[in-house]
Amino acid sequence: MSATTTSPLAGDAASLIIRALLDFRSLWTTHDLVTTTGVPAQTIRRVVNRLEREELVERQAPGVIAVPSWLTLLRRWNEEVRFSRDVRVTYWRSKHGAQPLLDRVAATPVRHAVSGAHAARVWVPETPAGPTVIYTPDARAAATVWELVPARGRAIILAEPSGDVVYTRSRKTDSGIRLAAPAQVLADLLTGAASAGAAEPLTHWMLEHELEWRY
Numbered sequence: 001m002s003a004t005t006t007s008p009l010a011g012d013a014a015s016l017i018i019r020a021l022l023d024f025r026s027l028w029t030t031h032d033l034v035t036t037t038g039v040p041a042q043t044i045r046r047v048v049n050r051l052e053r054e055e056l057v058e059r060q061a062p063g064v065i066a067v068p069s070w071l072t073l074l075r076r077w078n079e080e081v082r083f084s085r086d087v088r089v090t091y092w093r094s095k096h097g098a099q100p101l102l103d104r105v106a107a108t109p110v111r112h113a114v115s116g117a118h119a120a121r122v123w124v125p126e127t128p129a130g131p132t133v134i135y136t137p138d139a140r141a142a143a144t145v146w147e148l149v150p151a152r153g154r155a156i157i158l159a160e161p162s163g164d165v166v167y168t169r170s171r172k173t174d175s176g177i178r179l180a181a182p183a184q185v186l187a188d189l190l191t192g193a194a195s196a197g198a199a200e201p202l203t204h205w206m207l208e209h210e211l212e213w214r215y
Contacts, residue, residue, distance in 0.1 A: 009079075010080040012162065012163035012164075012165055013039045013043050013047070014047050015163070016037040016038070016039050016163075016168070017033060017037055017039055017047045018047075018077045019168055019169075019181070019184065020033060020037050021057070021070075021073060022067075022073060022077075022183040023168075023169050023214060024214060024215045025215065026215075027064050027065070028064065028065050028066070029065075030044050030063065054076065055068075056072060056076055071203070071206075071207065074186065077187065078187055078190050081191075082192060083115075083192045083193045084192025085192075086162075087160065088139075088160040089157050089158065089159045089160075090143075090150070090158050090160075091150070091151050091152065091153065091154050092148035092149065092150060092155075092156040092157075093148065093149055093153065093155055093156060094146075094147070094148055098132055098155075098156075101132070101146060101148070102175070102177055104145075104146050105146060105177060106173075106176030106177045108146065110136060110142045110146070111136060111167065112136045112142070112177075113134070113135040113166055113167050113170045113178050113180040114133065114134050114135075114177055114180065115133045115135060115179075115180040115184060115188045116131060116189065117129055117133075117194045118130070118132050118133070119179045119185045120185055120186075120194075120198070120201070120202040122173065123182065123202065123205055124202050124204075128194070128195065128197060130193070130194030131154045131156065132156045133157045133193050133194075134159065135159045135160075135167065135180065136158055136159075137161075138160070139158035142158060157193070166184055168181065168184075169181045182206055183213075186206060189202060
C-alpha cells in the first residue's frame with residue numbers, strides 16, 4: 001500500500017513492519033524483524049525508533065522490543081495508511097450473486113485476499129453487512145475471470161494494493177477463499193472498507209480472542 005505523506009510510518013516497508021508487530025505476540029529483535037518482513041535492518045531501526053518515541057513499542061531489554069497495545073499501534077497505523085485513501089478501488093457487480101462469486105474466486109488461480117465485512121463475518125457473524133471487498137493485483141483481469149461487470153453501486157469492491165502487505169499471512173477458509181489477516185481486515189474496516197460501526201464487533205472479538213489470531 002502507498003501513502004501520500006513522508007512519515008517514517010507510511011509506505012510499504014513500514015506497513016510490513018507494523019503488520020508483523022500486530023500479527024505476532026512476540027518479543028522482537030531487529031534480526032527477527034528482518035527475517036520476518038524482508039525489510040532492511042536500517043529501515044527497521046528507523047521505524048522502530050519512531051514507534052518507541054511515540055510509546056507504541058517498549059524496550060524489554062537492550063535490542064529487544066514488545067508492543068504494549070496492539071490496538072493502539074493499529075490505530076496509529078491507520079493515520080498513515082487508509083483504505084479509503086491509499087488503495088485504488090473499482091466497483092462491480094456479479095452476474096450470478098455474491099456467493100457464486102466467492103465460489104468462483106476460490107476455484108480460480110487469481111491472487112486475492114478478501115477483506116471488509118465479509119471477511120470479518122467469518123470470525124464474527126454478527127458483523128453488519130457491507131460490500132464484498134477483494135484485494136487483487138489487477139482488478140480488470142480478475143473481473144474478467146470472475147465474470148463481473150462494472151457498476152455504480154459498491155456491492156463488490158476490487159482493491160488494487162501497491163504492494164504485498166495485504167496478502168501477508170492471509171487465512172484460507174475451508175471453501176478455498178483467502179481472507180486478509182484479521183489485523184488487515186480491521187484496519188480496512190476502520191478506514192472506509194465498510195460503513196461506520198462495522199469494525200466494532202471485530203475489534204471486540206480480537207481483544208477477547210488474541211490467542212486465536214496473533215501467532
